[in-house]
Amino acid sequence: xxxxxxPIDRVTEAYRTWRxxxxxxxxxxxxxxxxxxxxxxxxxxxxxxxxxxxRKTREEARQYFEILSRDWEMIDYPQEKIVADxxxxxxxxxxxxxxxxxGREINSPxxxxxxxxxGKAVKxxxxxxxxxxxxxxxxx
Numbered sequence: 001x002x003x004x005x006x007p008i009d010r011v012t013e014a015y016r017t018w019r020x021x022x023x024x025x026x027x028x029x030x031x032x033x034x035x036x037x038x039x040x041x042x043x044x045x046x047x048x049x050x051x052x053x054x055r056k057t058r059e060e061a062r063q064y065f066e067i068l069s070r071d072w073e074m075i076d077y078p079q080e081k082i083v084a085d086x087x088x089x090x091x092x093x094x095x096x097x098x099x100x101x102x103g104r105e106i107n108s109p110x111x112x113x114x115x116x117x118x119g120k121a122v123k124x125x126x127x128x129x130x131x132x133x134x135x136x137x138x139x140x
Contacts, residue, residue, distance in 0.1 A: 003087050005119040007032065011089050012082055019077040026065040033058050034120035042127045049137060061124075073098040075105065089114045095128060099136045106136040 002008075010032060017025040033039075039055040046052070050067045053060075075096040083090045091114070096107040108129035115123035134140045 001086065002084055003116065006084060006087065006089065006116055007119055008082065008084050008089060011091065011114060015077070015079055015082075015091055015093075019079070022074040023065075023069065023072075023077070026062065026069075029065070030058055030062055032114075032121050033061055033124070034117065034122045037061060037121055038123045039064065040125055042125075042130050043133065047134075047139070049139065071100055073100060075107075077110075087116050089116065097136075102136065102138050104136040104138075106132045108132050 014025065014028050014032060017028055035058055036056060037058060039061050041052070043049070043052040045054045051064065051071070053064075055061050055064055075098060077093065077095050079091065079093040081092050083092065091110075091112040093110050094107065095110040096105065098105045106129065111127045113123075113125045113127075114121050131140075
């Protein structure tokens with residue numbers, strides 16, 4: 001059963017704007033987050049790339065998006081579907097980016113898992129092709 005305060009429409013709109021703005025609606029994304037948020041990805045935090053670190057606050061989440069904007073150019077971010085259950089919203093789609101330092105591109109399946117409490121995200125986990133990420137960034 002869905003939590004009454006699960007902001008599915010807000011998540012849907014944020015991803016629509018994320019795609020249309022090519023990743024420049026960071027404030028809209030950050031505004032969905034609680035002050036303390038567990039933010040991580042499929043990447044090991046020990047990987048020698050600034051995006052790989054786990055984050056614990058909204059300010060650290062903002063730093064993630066600053067690094068993303070610095071190092072990557074969004075090409076496309078199509079949505080396949082959004083699934084919701086209980087306190088969780090799952091976004092399923094693809095992400096197509098160009099790594100600015102290497103000029104290489106990655107076009108990967110993408111899954112984002114959001115957990116909400118009292119209408120704010122308290123946990124975010126992103127999954128994508130980590131091998132493709134490493135090859136695109138020149139880590140391998």
